[in-house]
Amino acid sequence: MSTRTVIITGGASGVGRALVEHCLADGMTVVTCDIDEPALKELARRHQGRPLDTHLCDVAVRDACEELMDRVLAEHPDVDGLVNNAGLYLGRPVWEYDDATIERVIAVNVKGPVWLSRRFAGHLLPRERRGAIVNLTSVAGEVGSSDALYGTVKAGVIGLTKSNAMNFAPYVRVNAVSPGLVVNTAIADRIPDYRYAEYKRQEQLDGDILPEDVARVCAYLLGDGSGTMTGAVLRADNGCYPR
Numbered sequence: 001m002s003t004r005t006v007i008i009t010g011g012a013s014g015v016g017r018a019l020v021e022h023c024l025a026d027g028m029t030v031v032t033c034d035i036d037e038p039a040l041k042e043l044a045r046r047h048q049g050r051p052l053d054t055h056l057c058d059v060a061v062r063d064a065c066e067e068l069m070d071r072v073l074a075e076h077p078d079v080d081g082l083v084n085n086a087g088l089y090l091g092r093p094v095w096e097y098d099d100a101t102i103e104r105v106i107a108v109n110v111k112g113p114v115w116l117s118r119r120f121a122g123h124l125l126p127r128e129r130r131g132a133i134v135n136l137t138s139v140a141g142e143v144g145s146s147d148a149l150y151g152t153v154k155a156g157v158i159g160l161t162k163s164n165a166m167n168f169a170p171y172v173r174v175n176a177v178s179p180g181l182v183v184n185t186a187i188a189d190r191i192p193d194y195r196y197a198e199y200k201r202q203e204q205l206d207g208d209i210l211p212e213d214v215a216r217v218c219a220y221l222l223g224d225g226s227g228t229m230t231g232a233v234l235r236a237d238n239g240c241y242p243r
């Protein structure tokens with residue numbers, strides 16, 4: 001059965017916001033969290049009166065994730081979808097990272113999805129209820145990145161996806177979306193110019209990849225149409241870096 005109530009992390013902008021709006025248009029109830037309070041308030045204002053709950057929550061902080069899940073599971077016990085979309089890309093070579101920043105990149109991109117996924121599946125599995133998790137990885141996690149930390153964590157997201165697909169079977173499907181260069185996002189603005197040009201050169205299809213394009217692939221993985229898929233990585237990349 002297609003997802004009816006979904007949690008989307010990092011929903012205040014970029015791919016997350018496009019997915020929030022796609023899911024609302026599809027008639028779902030949406031819970032989203034972000035660290036960007038003004039953008040979150042603007043999202044809530046724009047969709048006032050619709051089934052959208054917004055929460056200020058830093059997915060890199062374990063207690064904040066636990067608190068968010070406490071509230072969501074109390075207020076929306078029928079929740080059946082989770083999209084681990086919030087991500088942090090700094091676009092710098094590995095020798096420019098200090099230890100605190102390394103920890104932050106790992107926490108946002110990997111630890112948050114670990115904490116949220118196990119609470120989500122821990123709610124559904126004992127009740128023998130079906131659900132779907134979608135994780136956002138990147139072409140960078142498959143072919144490498146000029147930012148080694150980002151390449152590392154996004155490869156980790158693929159490992160988490162395949163492994164949680166095993167852990168959470170047979171009730172919770174776990175799949176990933178692997179975008180290429182998604183324009184109109186803060187992350188695209190941080191990609192070094194030479195890498196931006198390389199990505200564009202590698203794309204086999206014309207036109208830019210928009211947040212809405214990635215949102216549609218995420219929505220497919222939440223829905224009935226992908227009901228036989230778990231542990232899969234689907235691309236949204238205009239055919240760049242075939243793999």
Ligand SMILES: NC(=O)c1ccc[n+]([C@@H]2O[C@H](COP(=O)([O-])OP(=O)(O)OC[C@H]3O[C@@H](n4cnc5c(N)ncnc54)[C@H](O)[C@@H]3O)[C@@H](O)[C@H]2O)c1
Pocket residue numbers: 009010011012013014015016033034035036057058059060084085086087088089108136137138139178179180181182183184185186187188211
């Ligand atoms: N933009 C791209 O080119 C691209 C390419 C491949 C993969 N991705 C992945 O897609 C996902 C979405 O990226 P995007 O381009 O929309 O990024 P974005 O920076 O435009 O949006 C990310 C959102 O997540 C929020 N966020 C960041 N850290 C957070 C935290 N600790 N807790 C809660 N919210 C947090 C931000 O405030 C922002 O609203 C990310 O996982 C990213 O790594 C993006």
